[in-house]
Amino acid sequence: MNEETPxxxxxxxxxxxxxxxxxxxxxxxxxxxxFHGIGDKWVELVMPFKESQVADPEYxxxxxxxxxxxMDSVCGMASMLARGALEPNATIDLRVDYLREPxxxxxxxxxxxxxxxxxxxxxxxxxxxxGDPAAPIAHVAGxxxxxxxxxxxxxxxx
Amino acid sequence: xxxxxLGTALRQLPRGRxxxxxxxxxxxxxxxxSQGEARLLMPFAERLVGAPGRxxxxxxxxxxxxAGVAAVVRAxxxxxxxxxxxxxxVTVDYLRAGQTIDTYxxxxxxxLGRRVIxxxxxxxxxxxxxxxxxxxxxFLVDWPEG
Numbered sequence: 678m679n680e681e682t683p684x685x686x687x688x689x690x691x692x693x694x695x696x697x698x699x700x701x702x703x704x705x706x707x708x709x710x711x712f713h714g715i716g717d718k719w720v721e722l723v724m725p726f727k728e729s730q731v732a733d734p735e736y737x738x739x740x741x742x743x744x745x746x747x748m749d750s751v752c753g754m755a756s757m758l759a760r761g762a763l764e765p766n767a768t769i770d771l772r773v774d775y776l777r778e779p780x781x782x783x784x785x786x787x788x789x790x791x792x793x794x795x796x797x798x799x800x801x802x803x804x805x806x807x808g809d810p811a812a813p814i815a816h817v818a819g820x821x822x823x824x825x826x827x828x829x830x831x832x833x834x835x
Numbered sequence: 836x837x838x839x840x841l842g843t844a845l846r847q848l849p850r851g852r853x854x855x856x857x858x859x860x861x862x863x864x865x866x867x868x869s870q871g872e873a874r875l876l877m878p879f880a881e882r883l884v885g886a887p888g889r890x891x892x893x894x895x896x897x898x899x900x901x902a903g904v905a906a907v908v909r910a911x912x913x914x915x916x917x918x919x920x921x922x923x924x925v926t927v928d929y930l931r932a933g934q935t936i937d938t939y940x941x942x943x944x945x946x947l948g949r950r951v952i953x954x955x956x957x958x959x960x961x962x963x964x965x966x967x968x969x970x971x972x973x974f975l976v977d978w979p980e981g
Contacts, residue, residue: 706882771892
């Protein structure tokens with residue numbers, strides 16, 4: 678009988694919490710965005726291919742707007758995790774550099790990392806790829822502002 | 836981004852829907868060109884929500900990008916074949932929280948180059964003088980062969 682280590686249990690709980698969290702953000706659910714992984718300073722989300730993400734039906738290439746949504750989400754999440762609290766935040770600005778087109782019917786993985794946190798601002802960068810992290814499809818940079826007040830927990834995610 | 840199917844609709848009709856682009860259908864986008872610009876409408880729907888009571892920033896960015904493409908189509912000479920536009924950099928400034936109401940967007944072409952096209956796109960809700968987001972869009976132009 679395999680005993681689950683405390684670390685594995687913590688990771689499982691964290692994944693369950695984050696999946697539940699995402700499930701309750703309607704636009705992320707609509708795009709099919711799911712939790713993918715987490716590290717010390719970064720978080721990853723995955724967006725499996727869906728027909729409704731497509732901008733170019735002839736080639737089945739997904740919209741840059743869908744990638745923007747994925748990266749805005751993962752960068753916002755990275756700043757929340759760096760904050761260590763579910764404090765509400767808002768994107769000030771986000772720049773996405775589209776390095777190349779994703780492959781047709783691509784599943785896209787986005788990673789966000791908060792590299793600097795001040796009292797009010799999180800400075801975040803991120804990368805998106807469609808299978809090979811060494812051949813990214815987009816690089817992003819953004820800033821988020823924390824807006825103290827109501828705790829940002831979507832209904833049902835508590 | 837497919838400019839061709841979207842461009843055909845914009846060139847033929849004063850108003851209509853952008854259902855030929857699946858992602859535009861997800862955002863439920865329609866256009867109105869009756870006032871000298873391609874004004875896009877993204878009606879409020881629950882599936883566009885991010886944080887409770889606010890539109891998701893990504894949905895607003897998607898709207899801004901497609902409004903940018905629409906502005907480029909209008910700026911192109913009508914007798915010219917439409918190129919394929921590929922966004923190179925997209926920078927969005929979020930100015931106000933997107934409320935759970937209808938959102939509009941329209942864009943201006945700052946420079947119509949043969950290789951690179953620069954566009955500024957804005958989104959607003961109840962009051963156009965109070966935009967909720969603006970975007971700088973730089974497109975690379977892929978001309979059709981021949």
